[in-house]
Amino acid sequence: MTIVIEAFEQAARITADALAAAKPMVRGGVRLLEIAERLERLICERGARPAFPVNICVGSIAAHYSPLPDDPRTLPDRGLVKIDVGAHVDGYPADAAITVDISGDYGWLIDEAETYLEALIANLRPGVAIKRLIKQTYEEAKPLRSRLIVNLCGHQLQRFKLHSGKSIPVVPPRFHREVIREGEVFAVEVFTTTTRGAGEAVAEALVTIYSHTGRIPGGQLGEISRQLLARFNMLPFSPRWLDPSEVGLLSQLHKKRVLTAYPVLREGRNEPVAQAEHTVVIERGGARVLTRF
Template identity: 30%
Template structure:
């Protein structure tokens, strides 16, 4: 991704994104379509009973109980202080709600132990988060429907990405770091499995015989929707694409609170490996890529630490680094202001009007301030497919928030 000399955005990428942004300018964004903020709810799944017959409704770990006890003791003391100075009980509920949200305790399952006031505050905090995710999910659904209406062989990969991203920015009503794209559009082809997005000047053209993985994401207040699908025009690849989709849905069925990640991986591998694909008279077994995984999503972080394997038995506060190059300092300021801890690509720097930044970008990567994500490729001549959804593990059920009529 750091190859080449200077950006050539002024010759290709900039006119393209301006053209496509003008195309979607008159469209209503998702928040304009749903002014009451009642965004569509995703697909609801009940949790499976665990091996010990527990469900998410009655589970609670010792760590969670301890956190709640500490929180309850604080709440009692805080309430006593409020009562001595004010009789505004609504203020107490609001303050507790903010504490629950900011300290990231909102995910704990405290129903049986909490008082009515804390329950209300907890539910309210959940609902705010859900609305952010659902708004992003609806934007994703509308953009992928738009993409499927015109995507065809013969288009350049830059054209595909710029047009998709222009529509996605409009649907999410891009607003700085409050709402926007979560990461650059991936459009990996054939043996390239992930993390390919074209830079300005890339001449790659989508062909009839390509298997293309469209992977893009949006966020609202840092709550990320990461969802992907595979496009193929040659029906010979239908069995491959369907095998991966079936395996993905099997993993979704298995996922839940207290489920071991390796068990999800085992389920995915079992389903995927049961399929075969015939190409040119030869039969090939469908195999999962061992070092590509699902992952948890964090606040403004596309990879938040936990990984969900697809095979069995797999169980921005940067350090201060002195930057001597003035261009590196300036570029880091641009990156921090516009992307924060979210992923970005060179096309997005071009879009901001940055030029001659490759040496500065390499300097930031070499110092570990910016983490490069080069394309991940398998053996040339093979074909890969991808399907991906975002799940909310709610207290009593899981919500496949990015589910749509298409997949």
């Protein structure tokens, strides 16, 4: 148990350090690819591995955009940039994000996401039903000037599993039976948009991130499926981390249900999005934030 928590703590420390390093890199004109590669290199130099490709989501893109191989995109001179980073140590992942307001127009969206995240974390404790946790937080800290994105949820973190186990929604769910337990580790995250926004993230056609489902098909794809599973286990990966010959097989592997594809998620009415996220461990007295920096 101690060793498990130490691995989570180490992964979280490296994740927080990567976010601290990311902040000064966010300026208009900088290539997204350069930021992603530098942060992923930092994680490896610290003796960890990326738990997923660095996500850099600009403006109304909420989640799941990671630069593609040779991606020419650069940061704009205005608006919000979400940097979502994760490291893993021996399979134990951390996951945290910051939002940078390049032009100073949307600081209030970031403030309200952070305030709601802190309220959620303050209410997290062993034995609390998730439904009750969210209801209480919503009553106490519902954002006034912004709208929560309702279909992006926090998630439990387990060895080689980024999105399995219990989920932590941000608005009171109609059905949710699960209870928070001591020793569990969560990525708690909150996304806000303006009151003009839909408050919902919708999938685009573009996919920049994949993960393995564990399926090994017969025939020629079997060997590549096995190799990808050996390299990344079930954690998300980027086409940037593959050989060009492997990249050409991604859509085929997805069709054969070897891979899960994570489409880029955009705010439903194209309004700007802010994100706040931390990795926490549930202890007897409450949640301890592991990714504070």
